[in-house]
Amino acid sequence: MTRAETKERNRRALLDAAFRLVSRDGYRARLDEIAESAGLTTGAVYSLFGSKNGLVVALVADRLEVDYEEVERAIPAEADLLEAVDAFARHHRRGCDAPDARVALSLQLVLLDMALRDPELGSRLASSVREQEARLAAMFTGRSHEGAVVTSERARRLATVLRALVTGLGQGVMLGLAEGADERYFADAARALASTTSLVEHGATAPGEEGT
Structure with a gap:
């Protein structure tokens, strides 16, 4: 898998996890839980989206x-x-x-x-x-x-x-x-x-x- 494909896969995983958890928890949704649900770290969130708000x-x-x-x-x-x-x-x-x-x-x-x-x-x-x-x-x-x-x-x-x-x-x-x-x-x-x-x-x- 190329770097671009890996980046897109991680981006998709974080968006899907955010959809599930933000829909459930709203502003209380925790960034570390979103990242964990996506099988990634919070570092991936900051790298791809800059912040929780960016996500x-x-x-x-x-x-x-x-x-x-x-x-x-x-x-x-x-x-x-x-x-x-x-x-x-x-x-x-x-x-x-x-x-x-x-x-x-x-x-x-x-x-x-x-x-x-x-x-x-x-x-x-x-x-x-x-x-x-x-x-x-x-x-x-x-x-x-x-x-x-x-x-x-x-x-x-x-x-x-x-x-x-x-x-x-x-x-x-x-x-x-x-x-x-x-x-x-x-x-x-x-x-x-x-x-x-x-x-x-x-x-x-x-x-x-x-x-x-």
């Missing part, structure tokens, strides 16, 4: 990378905006039934707790989420909608509100707070967002206000 940020980026790769495959290239939004929402509803959905929800909640406890970590996590969210905005940019083409700025705002929507609805499904929220429910809610205020330019003149 947590990399864990989030890793999870988001997989999710957005799946989203890219779920959205047809030729779809218009509403069709793309529909496919995005349905993909996330199906994720609520995945075998590791509850573990993923636990990770979401403990990461929020960690971010609130540690502003530096929170800032780094926010940057990582925004970076990946830009990929979703790129998936919507240029698609047709109501006789026009979606601009990058509109796509960015839409990506933000859609992420918030499916995250909140997904949590509701798994906590028993969104009874009847099936794929159609997710898709209808997402389409409604894409058809209204999320695509209105900030500062634009509302209908009937011209010349006022």
Whole structure:
């Protein structure tokens, strides 16, 4: 095995161990236990990620990378905006039934707790989420909608509100707070967002206000 292959194997082992233990223990997750679970030492963590926070940020980026790769495959290239939004929402509803959905929800909640406890970590996590969210905005940019083409700025705002929507609805499904929220429910809610205020330019003149 080459040095690069060994490095990637160790990186993967630490990310997988961090997923298990951070999901379970949150901010109390110990670096030495994560390293031991991966069959490595804490030195490997510092070498590959710089710190415990670096490992947590990399864990989030890793999870988001997989999710957005799946989203890219779920959205047809030729779809218009509403069709793309529909496919995005349905993909996330199906994720609520995945075998590791509850573990993923636990990770979401403990990461929020960690971010609130540690502003530096929170800032780094926010940057990582925004970076990946830009990929979703790129998936919507240029698609047709109501006789026009979606601009990058509109796509960015839409990506933000859609992420918030499916995250909140997904949590509701798994906590028993969104009874009847099936794929159609997710898709209808997402389409409604894409058809209204999320695509209105900030500062634009509302209908009937011209010349006022």
